[in-house]
Amino acid sequence: MRLKRKDILAIEELDRDELEMILSSAQSFKEVSERDIKKVPTLRGRTIINLFYEPSTRTRTAFEIAGKRMSADVINISASVSSVKKGETLKDTAKNLEAMRPDCIVVRHCSAGTAHMLAGLLSCSVINAGDGAHEHPTQALLDIFTIRERLGRVEGLKVLIVGDILHSRVARSNIWGLRNLGAEVTVCGPPTMIPPHIERLGCSVAYHVDDAIADADVIMMLRIQLERQRATLFPSLREYARCWGLSAERLKKAKKDVLIMHPGPVNRGVELSPEVVDGPWSVILEQVTNGVAVRMALFYLLLGDIKED
Ligand code: CP
Numbered sequence: 558m559r560l561k562r563k564d565i566l567a568i569e570e571l572d573r574d575e576l577e578m579i580l581s582s583a584q585s586f587k588e589v590s591e592r593d594i595k596k597v598p599t600l601r602g603r604t605i606i607n608l609f610y611e612p613s614t615r616t617r618t619a620f621e622i623a624g625k626r627m628s629a630d631v632i633n634i635s636a637s638v639s640s641v642k643k644g645e646t647l648k649d650t651a652k653n654l655e656a657m658r659p660d661c662i663v664v665r666h667c668s669a670g671t672a673h674m675l676a677g678l679l680s681c682s683v684i685n686a687g688d689g690a691h692e693h694p695t696q697a698l699l700d701i702f703t704i705r706e707r708l709g710r711v712e713g714l715k716v717l718i719v720g721d722i723l724h725s726r727v728a729r730s731n732i733w734g735l736r737n738l739g740a741e742v743t744v745c746g747p748p749t750m751i752p753p754h755i756e757r758l759g760c761s762v763a764y765h766v767d768d769a770i771a772d773a774d775v776i777m778m779l780r781i782q783l784e785r786q787r788a789t790l791f792p793s794l795r796e797y798a799r800c801w802g803l804s805a806e807r808l809k810k811a812k813k814d815v816l817i818m819h820p821g822p823v824n825r826g827v828e829l830s831p832e833v834v835d836g837p838w839s840v841i842l843e844q845v846t847n848g849v850a851v852r853m854a855l856f857y858l859l860l861g862d863i864k865e866d
Contacts, residue, residue: 558582560858564676564683567692568733576701576737582854583702583847589626590849600629603860604659608650609686610636610666615821615845616686616695620663623852629860632659647671648678655679660860664688682859690724695855696820697730699848701738703840704775706847707816712739717769718760719801720779720828723750723790727820728779732758745769746779746801749790766801770811777818778803778828794827804830808838816840 558578562570571579589597605624609617617633624631634654636642641650647666654662662679664672665686672685687693705711716735722728722744735742742760744751751762763769770776781797791797803817817829817838825831833839 558858559861563859564672564685565694565855565859566672566676566683566685568694568697568730568737569692571694571734571737573737576698576734579698579851579854579858580702580705582858583698583850584706586853586857587847587850589853590846595626596628597626598628599857599861600624600627603627603629603661603856604657605629605631605661605663605856605860606654606659607631607633607686608636608654608662608664609634610641610647610664610671611687613665613686615848616665616693619845619848620684620686620695620852623849623856626849627853627856629660629856647675651675651679655681661856684855684859687726689726690729691726692730692733693726693820694730695848695852696727697734698855699844699851700727700731700777700818700820701734702847702851703818703844704740704816707840707843708774711735714740714774715772716740716742716775716777717745717763717773718742718777718779719745719766719769719803721750721782721790722746722755722779723752724782725779728777729758731777732760736760743769743773747791747797767807767810770803770807770815773811773815775816775818776803776811777820780820780822781824781827794824798827798830802826802828802830803833805832805836808833811838818844821845 621631661682663684663686669689669691671688676683718728736759745763819841
């Protein structure tokens with residue numbers, strides 16, 4: 558098995574078979590990280606470049622660990638310490654990196670469409686590690702993997718996504734992926750943070766968090782993205798936490814075995830109270846663990862020497 562595509566740019570572009578293939582491959586790779594010696598030779602001789610124009614802890618590290626556990630050579634480039642600072646364009650940076658013959662470039666950028674632009678420009682594989690408010694495909698894959706691992710299925714589940722839907726690439730990727738796999742998705746947040754016509758993606762909209770959580774099997778809380786907001790979309794962080802944040806008290810209205818997810822980084826005390834972040838409902842650190850397995854699967858399915866069926 559191999560993905561019949563060069564790049565991973567958006568969940569919107571993946572069909573159900575491709576999603577299933579990635580998730581089942583990630584299941585196999587998860588075991589590698591449980592071993593004493595966490596290394597397989599699958600990508601020996603391959604070169605992966607992580608090109609990050611925005612800050613990252615989880616995504617960049619998980620891509621690096623995934624590549625290294627598969628024996629690839631992994632190079633990390635942060636725009637803040639590269640020749641971008643001397644005025645080099647993204648296109649020139651990418652072409653210069655390609656001249657050193659990498660097999661894959663993983664890119665994160667603040668502008669939507671960056672990964673698509675690079676994929677058209679470069680002959681190596683490109684993986685989107687987050688492009689502006691557009692998509693964060695590997696985050697959605699690890700989220701869906703975590704849901705499936707915990708609850709045994711995705712089909713028929715009710716997933717509630719709460720927060721800054723307007724600026725969230727995580728929300729967009731999850732809506733595409735979860736809908737494709739048969740989940741019911743509802744988004745909820747301040748009206749100023751719900752994009753017009755979001756229902757066209759196949760989700761419904763709720764404006765009262767207390768009503769919406771009662772029905773959910775999974776609640777995915779989103780980070781308030783102050784860096785992407787051009788205007789104040791809510792009165793204060795305290796007000797946001799009171800109206801939209803998840804506390805243990807508010808969770809009394811939810812199902813007992815509800816899963817609480819967050820892509821990170823968490824603004825403790827804003828989207829989630831500390832007792833919810835660290836409580837029994839939270840699978841936030843499992844999401845991070847699963848992020849390595851999902852990225853290993855993607856490298857394998859894009860770059861591995863796999864015999865065609
Ligand atoms: N979830 C996520 O993208 O986290 P980082 O910004 O730390 O990569």
